[in-house]
Amino acid sequence: MMVTLAHYLALSALLFGIGAVGFLIRRNALIVFMCVELMLNAAGLAFVAASRYRGLLEGQLAIFFVLTVAAAEVAVGLALMVAIFRTKQTTNVDELSGLRG
Amino acid sequence: MGELMAFYLLAGIAVATALAMVITRNAVHSALFLVLNLVVVAVFYLLLGAPFLAMVQIAVYAGAVMVLFLFVIMMLGAERVGGTPGLRGQIPLAVALGAALIAGALFAFLRAPAGLAPAGSPPAPHGDPSAIGARLLTTYALPFEIASILLLIAIVGVVVLARDPRSEGR
Numbered sequence: 001m002m003v004t005l006a007h008y009l010a011l012s013a014l015l016f017g018i019g020a021v022g023f024l025i026r027r028n029a030l031i032v033f034m035c036v037e038l039m040l041n042a043a044g045l046a047f048v049a050a051s052r053y054r055g056l057l058e059g060q061l062a063i064f065f066v067l068t069v070a071a072a073e074v075a076v077g078l079a080l081m082v083a084i085f086r087t088k089q090t091t092n093v094d095e096l097s098g099l100r101g
Numbered sequence: 102m103g104e105l106m107a108f109y110l111l112a113g114i115a116v117a118t119a120l121a122m123v124i125t126r127n128a129v130h131s132a133l134f135l136v137l138n139l140v141v142v143a144v145f146y147l148l149l150g151a152p153f154l155a156m157v158q159i160a161v162y163a164g165a166v167m168v169l170f171l172f173v174i175m176m177l178g179a180e181r182v183g184g185t186p187g188l189r190g191q192i193p194l195a196v197a198l199g200a201a202l203i204a205g206a207l208f209a210f211l212r213a214p215a216g217l218a219p220a221g222s223p224p225a226p227h228g229d230p231s232a233i234g235a236r237l238l239t240t241y242a243l244p245f246e247i248a249s250i251l252l253l254i255a256i257v258g259v260v261v262l263a264r265d266p267r268s269e270g271r
Contacts (some may be wrong), residue, residue: 020199068120
């Protein structure tokens with residue numbers, strides 16, 4: 001029996017689901033952010049696996065751009081968290097409810 | 102056969118590290134489990150014929166991005182921030198919805214994999230740096246340039262955001 005595209009897609013779905021659950025249950029904004037990275041990465045695995053089993057290079061190029069955007073996103077997101085921490089002294093997302101009516 | 106064994110072994114490590122990352126209390130441990138998960142995914146990239154992406158994954162993601170994460174966690178001293186969610190029943194509901202998401206995705210992916218990959222698998226694409234670089238600088242030159250502008254914007258944005266207004270003029 002060979003490793004098929006379905007194997008990789010199933011693993012990708014599992015990792016994405018774990019990341020989504022973590023995003024919902026964790027309260028520390030930094031861990032919530034890490035769960036987003038986990039989900040991005042699961043999607044990347046699906047892209048590269050599809051690229052392999054269709055014999056195309058495009059999936060790998062798409063993930064190259066996703067990696068670029070993810071690096072930019074992490075840098076800006078962490079800078080935002082540092083700025084929030086400076087005024088609120090916390091990174092607990094339940095306490096960051098300044099816009100709640 | 103060996104390939105299948107390697108897949109299951111690596112998949113087990115990937116799922117275990119992802120679960121550990123979500124469950125562990127300490128944010129630093131969480132980040133280190135995520136590093137392990139990213140490295141396992143890089144090994145999957147190697148198995149899938151994408152050596153360039155695998156190296157970029159380790160250098161940029163597991164290296165630079167996660168070091169930035171660890172740096173910010175330690176700088177803010179936010180290792181143990183958290184506790185129970187404010188909404189009642191949030192954890193069971195989130196786990197149930199996540200399980201439903203996984204089940205739905207598995208159903209969709211495993212029902213008709215033939216539609217996703219053509220029968221008689223084609224040869225693997227050669228994802229070496231020269232092939233990727235050639236595509237990036239010809240067919241995908243415009244997205245490539247846009248990505249570089251995006252990175253420049255991110256640099257400027259981070260400097261503006263992370264500047265402490267109180268230290269202005271010093």
